[in-house]
Amino acid sequence: MPMTITEKILAEHAGITGVSPGENIWVDTDILMTHDVCGPPTIGIFKQQFGEKASVFDPEKVVIIPDHYIFTNDKHANRNIDILRDFVKEHNLPNYYDVGTERYKGVCHIALAEEGWTRPGNVLFGTDSHTCTAGAFGQFATGIGNTDAAFILGTGKLWVKVPETMQFIIDGEIPPYVMAKDIILQIIGDIGVDGASYRTMEFAGSGVEAMSMEERMTLCNMVIEAGGKNGIIAADATTEEYVKARTDAPYKIFRNDADAKFHTTNYYKAEDLLPMVAQPHSPDNKASVRDVQSEKVTRAYIGSCTGGKFSDFVAAAEILKDQQVAVETFIVPATTEIDKLLRTTQINGHSLMQIFENAGAQIGKPSCAACLGGPADTFGRTHKDEICISTTNRNFPGRMGSKSSQVYLASPYTVAASALTGKITDPQEFLN
Amino acid sequence: MQNKILGRVYVLGEDIDTDQIIPAAHLVYSLEDPDERKKYGEYALSGVPAALAGLPNGNMPFIEKGKSHSEFSIIIAAKNFGCGSSREHAPAALEIAGVKAVITPSYARIFYRNAVDGGFLIPAESEKSLVDYFKTGDQAELDFINKNVTNTRTGESFSVKELGQVSQIIEAGGIFEYARISGMLQENTHA
Incomplete structure (x- = not known):
C-alpha cells in the first residue's frame, strides 16, 4: 500500500x-x-x-x-x-x-x-x-x-x-x-x-x-x-x-x-512570494504588506515559539541596528539558549542584545510571555486598545490580553521595520 | 448518554477560538479543587467580544456576573468551533458552566477530541450552520435517536450528523471509561 x-x-x-x-x-x-x-x-x-x-x-x-x-x-x-x-x-x-x-x-x-x-x-x-x-x-x-x-x-x-x-x-x-x-x-x-x-x-x-x-x-x-x-x-x-x-x-x-x-x-512559486500580514482578528485575514502599508501600529512584539528563535532575532537586528524604534517594542527570546546567543553574537562590534537596547526596545526573559496574554503582570501583555504587530501565531480577539487590542501577525523583518515607523512597513525599505 | 437534551440556546458566530471560550489568564486555576474549579464556569465564554456575545443581538452575557452556572445549556455556533489552543480547560469550562451540547457544522480537531475523550459535553455536528435559525434564549431539543434538533419556538427541525466512529467513546463517557469497557485498561486501575 x-x-x-x-x-x-x-x-x-x-x-x-x-x-x-x-x-x-x-x-x-x-x-x-x-x-x-x-x-x-x-x-x-x-x-x-x-x-x-x-x-x-x-x-x-x-x-x-x-x-x-x-x-x-x-x-x-x-x-x-x-x-x-x-x-x-x-x-x-x-x-x-x-x-x-x-x-x-x-x-x-x-x-x-x-x-x-x-x-x-x-x-x-x-x-x-x-x-x-x-x-x-x-x-x-x-x-x-x-x-x-x-x-x-x-x-x-x-x-x-x-x-x-x-x-x-x-x-x-x-x-x-x-x-x-x-x-x-x-x-x-x-x-x-x-x-x-x-x-x-x-x-x-x-x-x-x-x-x-x-x-x-x-x-x-x-x-x-x-x-x-x-x-x-x-x-x-x-x-x-x-x-x-x-x-x-x-x-x-x-x-x-x-x-x-x-x-x-x-x-507556490518562491519568486512570487511577498511579505505578508494577518490582519485582526484572524490568522487567515491575509494581506500583503504592500497593500496595508501605512496602517498605524502602537506596539511591536518579537517572541514566541513562532517568531522568537535565534534567526528571527538576527533578522530583526539587521533592520533595527543603528536605528530608533518609534513605538514600544518588546523582545522576548524563546529560550535561555537563544538569550545567551543574543548576548554573544555580534554585528559590527555590538551584540544583538545591545542592538535591541540601543534601538530602544524592552527585553523580556525567555518564556511564552505575551503571545497568549496570560496573568496581568505578563511582560508585553496588552491591557487596553493597543494595535500590536507581532511575530506570534494567533490574533483572535483578546489573544494577547485585552479584548479591545488588535494584533497583526507578521515576520520578524516586517515587525522590526514597522517598529521603526509606527506603521506597517515593507522590510525592503530597510534591507540591503 | 441521554437520548434527548432540552435546553436554552446561546448563539455564537464562526471560529470561536479557545481564548474566547476561556481566556488564557484564567488557566491558572485548579480543575480539581471544588472552589477554584468554579472560576472556569464564571469566566466561560468571557473572551467573546460583547457585540458578538449571544447572537443575533449581541451584548448578552453567557453568565450573570458573580455566578458560575449559565442559564444556557446548548451552544449553537457557526463553523470551526474551538479552534486555537489545545487547552482542555475550554470544554471543561463549558461543562462547569452547565453546557450539555454544542451544535455546529464543524469543530477544530483538538477541541472535538478533548470534548469526547474527557467526556465533557456532546459535540454535535449539524448539516448546515443553524445560526440564522435560532436566537439566543430560544429553547432547543437535541434528539440523538431521530438525529435532529428542533427550535421549540418556531417548530423547525434540522438534521444533525451521526456521532460516527467516536460514538462508543461518547457513550462510555470518555476515553478512560471506553478503555475499561473495551478491556484495554483493567477495571481495577480506577483509584
Whole structure:
C-alpha cells in the first residue's frame, strides 16, 4: 500500500504494515511533553484514573518544560510550578527543565528541538497546540488535551485518526526579504483557519529544502492555525546535522512513496512570494504588506515559539541596528539558549542584545510571555486598545490580553521595520 | 448518554477560538479543587467580544456576573468551533458552566477530541450552520435517536450528523471509561 511520510510513521508506531486516512489506530508514544499550564491538570487526571501510587509509562519518555506563566506574581501560576516539581520528584523524572535553575529553558517547542527531543520518524504528543512545530524534523507531532496526556502518561498509547495529507510545494529561490512566516501566512490566508482541519500539511520543494531548521519550524508551527493535525517536512541532511549535534538517540527517515495519495497538492512559486500580514482578528485575514502599508501600529512584539528563535532575532537586528524604534517594542527570546546567543553574537562590534537596547526596545526573559496574554503582570501583555504587530501565531480577539487590542501577525523583518515607523512597513525599505 | 437534551440556546458566530471560550489568564486555576474549579464556569465564554456575545443581538452575557452556572445549556455556533489552543480547560469550562451540547457544522480537531475523550459535553455536528435559525434564549431539543434538533419556538427541525466512529467513546463517557469497557485498561486501575 503506497503511503505518505505521516502514514508510514503512524503505521510503524501502531505495529501494522499499512494505514489509510480515516482509520482509527492506537499508536505508541516516543515522547510526551507537557508544561506548567496543562501539566498540573494532566497529573490530576493521571492520579485520579491510575491511582496515587501508579507509575508513569516510561520516565525517560516524559519531558516537562515549564514556559507559560513563569515570571509572574500570580500565586495560582506559581503553585502550578510546585505541582510539576512535586510530581517530578515523586516519579524521579529525569527530563524536567525547572524554573529558577540552570536547566530552565523557556518555550517548550524550541526547547524540545534544542535539547534533542525532536527526532525524525518519532511520535511526539504534547499538551500544547503548537507541538506541531516538531513536524519540521520529519516526525509526527501533534497537540493533545489533558485527558489524552494522562492516558499516555499511564499507558504510553493514544488513539489517532490517520489524517489525509495536503501537500504544499514551494519551488524556486525565496526572495531575501521573505521569511517562512510570510509563506505560512500566505498559505493560511489561501486555505482558511479550517482549511486543513483533521489533515496533515506537508511542505516540500526546493524552497523548503533550502530553509534552515528554524525556518522549517516556523512553517510547521502554524499548521494548527489552519486546523491541521500535524505539519511535516521530509528529513534531509539539514535535519540530520541539527539532530546529531544535539542527541545520540536513534532516528529513522521516512519518505513519501512515489505513488502516495494526497488530499491536494498546492504549488507556490518562491519568486512570487511577498511579505505578508494577518490582519485582526484572524490568522487567515491575509494581506500583503504592500497593500496595508501605512496602517498605524502602537506596539511591536518579537517572541514566541513562532517568531522568537535565534534567526528571527538576527533578522530583526539587521533592520533595527543603528536605528530608533518609534513605538514600544518588546523582545522576548524563546529560550535561555537563544538569550545567551543574543548576548554573544555580534554585528559590527555590538551584540544583538545591545542592538535591541540601543534601538530602544524592552527585553523580556525567555518564556511564552505575551503571545497568549496570560496573568496581568505578563511582560508585553496588552491591557487596553493597543494595535500590536507581532511575530506570534494567533490574533483572535483578546489573544494577547485585552479584548479591545488588535494584533497583526507578521515576520520578524516586517515587525522590526514597522517598529521603526509606527506603521506597517515593507522590510525592503530597510534591507540591503 | 441521554437520548434527548432540552435546553436554552446561546448563539455564537464562526471560529470561536479557545481564548474566547476561556481566556488564557484564567488557566491558572485548579480543575480539581471544588472552589477554584468554579472560576472556569464564571469566566466561560468571557473572551467573546460583547457585540458578538449571544447572537443575533449581541451584548448578552453567557453568565450573570458573580455566578458560575449559565442559564444556557446548548451552544449553537457557526463553523470551526474551538479552534486555537489545545487547552482542555475550554470544554471543561463549558461543562462547569452547565453546557450539555454544542451544535455546529464543524469543530477544530483538538477541541472535538478533548470534548469526547474527557467526556465533557456532546459535540454535535449539524448539516448546515443553524445560526440564522435560532436566537439566543430560544429553547432547543437535541434528539440523538431521530438525529435532529428542533427550535421549540418556531417548530423547525434540522438534521444533525451521526456521532460516527467516536460514538462508543461518547457513550462510555470518555476515553478512560471506553478503555475499561473495551478491556484495554483493567477495571481495577480506577483509584
